[in-house]
Amino acid sequence: MDEGGDSRLLKGASTDDPMGGEGDKGQIKNSEIQYLFSHERDQFPNKAYHEDGNPDMYSKESIERRRSLMHNDVVVEAINDFMKEFKMNSQGQVSRDEYFRVFINVGSLLRPGIDADDLQKIIKEEFEADTQDNKQLFITEDE
Numbered sequence: 001m002d003e004g005g006d007s008r009l010l011k012g013a014s015t016d017d018p019m020g021g022e023g024d025k026g027q028i029k030n031s032e033i034q035y036l037f038s039h040e041r042d043q044f045p046n047k048a049y050h051e052d053g054n055p056d057m058y059s060k061e062s063i064e065r066r067r068s069l070m071h072n073d074v075v076v077e078a079i080n081d082f083m084k085e086f087k088m089n090s091q092g093q094v095s096r097d098e099y100f101r102v103f104i105n106v107g108s109l110l111r112p113g114i115d116a117d118d119l120q121k122i123i124k125e126e127f128e129a130d131t132q133d134n135k136q137l138f139i140t141e142d143e
Contacts, residue, residue, distance in 0.1 A: 086098055086099070086102055096127060099127050099130075100120075100123055100127070103123045104120075107119045107122065107123060
């Protein structure tokens with residue numbers, strides 16, 4: 001701090017006025033500090049995850065590119081790592097309860113604040129869709 005007591009710790013802020021300048025008390029003048037306290041700071045993306053859609057992702061080329069990911073070593077390894085989150089039975093199957101346990105956590109991360117009943121409904125629909133074609137991996141009863 002200099003002898004006059006006016007050392008600038010942050011541009012636009014002084015030790016005498018922590019709000020960053022003269023004038024209205026309580027009004028932050030420093031743009032860098034304003035950003036820290038902005039209610040819009042953490043609003044990315046602008047839409048909720050479940051509402052964010054892009055029609056371009058459904059072009060023939062985009063669909064083919066996504067299908068090719070099924071053979072991408074990095075993607076396959078990531079999926080295998082995710083599958084380790086599930087506790088499987090001795091036959092390598094995932095019970096309905098276990099499926100719900102994992103996806104309650106995933107859903108809570110992707111949609112914080114979602115109503116628990118709404119999340120349960122979404123997971124139930126996903127479980128039914130996932131078990132429709134793959135009776136080997138997912139089972140409906142705990143064993």
